[in-house]
Amino acid sequence: MMVVEERELVVPGQLIAKGDYSLHGGVFRDGEEIRASKLGLVDKRKHGVRVIPLEGRYIPKAGDKVIGVVTDSYYAGWLLDINSPYPGNLTVSSLLQRKVDLSEVNIDKYLGIGDVVFARIQDVDELMKVRLEVTREERGKITGGQLVEILPSRIPRVIGRKGSMISVLEEIGECELLVGQNGRVVVISDDLERRSKVVEALFKIEREAHISGLTDRVWKFLERKE
Structure with missing residues (x-):
């Protein structure tokens, strides 16, 4: 009860x-x-x-989809800031989903410092070393769009029950959303005005996540022309 x-x-x-x-x-x-x-x-x-x-930084968990920013590289891959105390580790083979002869490849042509990546957490070991992978469901390197960062605890409200909130954002906002469970969202739209409106809506969700009736309020907010 x-x-x-x-x-x-x-x-x-x-x-x-x-x-x-x-x-x-x-x-x-x-x-x-x-x-x-x-x-x-x-x-x-x-x-x-x-x-x-309500608060707190993202703690990585296997299976989560995350949006990371490349901060460094090494001979076989990259380190990514995933909005967590623990960086994500993405190898070249995990990004490309195939084996790569590193002696013949300059990995800089795939990712550079500052690039944004949509990936999945493959594994987190007992030392909190986070391994990332890109599967068919993730996009890997993201080009275009606007990166938004909100509290990770608000992401379930951005998605909504059975995807209700994200459907409203994408349909009424006329955009595509890539949502990471680490508190990052990429808003993709060629219409800069609509994109800006959706970004505002995401911050509205962050502020009002604890108030009931949020989906209806976001719908009305996006429908307003001003």
């Missing part, structure tokens, strides 16, 4: 639910009771419950 409302703001130690729920982060079990372990928003999913933290 839930004792708080969906998306209600809770504080550490606050009672959230009682009963046999699965725990999905930001909560802990105290006998039959489930309590918050951090400040955040309650999110109930089928038979599970979690608290989405």
Whole structure:
């Protein structure tokens, strides 16, 4: 039984639910009771419950899609800033999805310092060394668009339930969004005015993530002509 409302703001130690729920982060079990372990928003999913933290830097997790910025290179690949205390490591073969003879290739022709990359976290070891990969679902190097950075904890609200919010942003904003779970979003559109409007909408989501009815408000905001 839930004792708080969906998306209600809770504080550490606050009672959230009682009963046999699965725990999905930001909560802990105290006998039959489930309590918050951090400040955040309650999110109930089928038979599970979690608290989405309001603040904090991104902590890498295998399987997450992230948007990184190249900060350095070495003989077999690159280091990327992924908006985390831990850099991402992307090899040439992972970027190109094939084996490469490094003795015959200048890797600078694929990526340079400052380039933006859409990738997936392949693995995070016990020392927090983060390995990245590019699969068919990711784009690798991103050209064009505008990079936006918001709190990683707001990304679930940018996506929305079953993709509801991102559908509104892309449809009404007439753009394409690449969304990283590390708090970065690339807005791709040839219409600079519409792109700017979508960027404003993303910051609106960041500010108002804790308020119900957000999808409707974003829809109306994007529909306004001024």
